[in-house]
Amino acid sequence: MIVCRSDELPPGGMRTVDRNGVPIVVVRSAAGSLHSVRGTCAHQGADLGQGRLTWLIESERPGCYQLSRDGEILRCPWHGFEYDVVSGRCISDPSLRLRTYVVAESDGFVRLEDM
Amino acid sequence: MIDVDVHEAFTSLADLVPHLNEPWKGLVRAGHWKGFTQPFVYWGVGGGNRADARPASGGPEGSDISLLRAQVLDAYDVRHAILTGYFYPAMLKDMQVEFATALAGAYNDFQVASWLDADPRLSGSVHVAPQDPIAAAREIDRMGAHPRMVQVLLPLTTRAYGDRFYWPIFEAAQRRHLRVATHHTVLVEGALGMGRYYVERHMLIPQASMATLISFVTNGVFDHFPDLGFILLEAGFSWLPHVLWRMDREYKSLRQEIPWVKQFPSAHVRERVRLATQPVEDLTAEQWTRVIELIGSEEVLVFATDYPHFDFDSPERSLPPRLPAELKRKILFENARAFYGFPAEAATASSR
Secondary structure, three states: OEEEEHHHOOOOOEEEEEEOOEEEEEEEOOOOOEEEEEOEOOOOOOEHHHOEEEEEEEOOOOOOOEEEEEEEEEEOOOOOOEEEOOOOEEOOOOOOEOOEOOEEEEOOEEEEOOO | OEEEEEOOOOOOHHHOHHHOOOOHHHHHHOOOOOOOOOOOOOOOOEOOEOOOOOOOOOOOOOOOHHHHHHHHHOOOOOOEEEEOOOOOHHHHOOOOHHHHHHHHHHHHHHHHHHHHOOOOOEEEEEEOOOOOHHHHHHHHHHHOOOOOEEEEEEEEOOOOOOOHHHHHHHHHHHHOOOEEEEEEOOOOOEOOEOOOOHHHHHHHOHHHHHHHHHHHHHOOHHHHOOOOOEEEOOOOOOOHHHHHHHHHHHHHHHHHHOOOOOOOHHHHHHHHEEEEOOOOOOOOHHHHHHHHHHHOOOOOEEOOOOOOEOOOOOOOOOOOOOOOHHHHHHHHHHHHHHHHOOOOOHHHHOOO
């Protein structure tokens, strides 16, 4: 399934597609990698396509912020739950997880692989 | 049993004079300071204390060790009682921190000489003036070597002790293998202030312990001081499920702001924090077990009488008779024994 033209999904960009009634969010990280997760928050069902791509924020000690993996963390637009778009894992609540999908790029298009 | 909150007192400020250095010794001896007082009138039958706790000698409640023995230590087969004082130099707030520090040191020496040396069942709290954390750390290093000093006492006023400003205190406590206890002072406020009435303020008191716990969590105290155990005194415990749920929920939403907090706040609390049960809220056995189930651990609650204060909890009557025996044993003895590292062999001797 075609998601969009490659130039419609720049680094840090995000697109939502509907596949058989299932919303799927496709993102391109700041480094350029493509990832895809189910577009409904596992917490209260918000539309993750309205969320924001951020960094992974870690810390070695209180008061210190370490940012990495720019554009690989998707935060829900409602309560801010963080999802790792690579694994689908919810960072702040390991009991939650999003389904991930295989996404590829060819001939100038971003495509979702068939399930 | 183990009683984790017993308020010993001096007879008068004169008891501190031998333990003070100049220039403070002369100033206190000359009556240039009258000591702390509460900014309200007490409505309890005995004021702020049990009406039967005033020594025949005429000193204040908590000042007579033989009465403490008769009313607590011998009355209830107490294996260990943790002294918590009620003379808190934190109440000088930001003024004359050198004087506050001197008072803390003098009180600690008084505590050792007049109490710890007098009865082997007593363990002590290192008192500090937390408004000067460096000096407080020095005092912790000085007193921490005493074998029966088991914790540092942080008096709750209007300060949130999770702030990094206070971390020299935690560093010293961890270095000296001491626990950290918090206990409110008469200056502590609720979220909207002192309230208009004493009874109102008394209802508000647990809010300061909630705020303290939240401050410890969000500032990363549990993550940064992995060997420190904390005990919240005289705030009750039935509020804890709400605070745990609230902290976990906020953490799930806003963890990015405090990435130094490496696990759910509730997990930190269950592992590292103990709550003294007093004042119990006269719950039924079913309510007790339900609250403990909601807290998610039978190891969190430890028993305290708060002697000689008027909201004293009787070790024999404040826990419902139908509370399961093993749970009661944990609350009355085992949880505090493990927390403070008292020898295990006393466990069989004290099961009441």
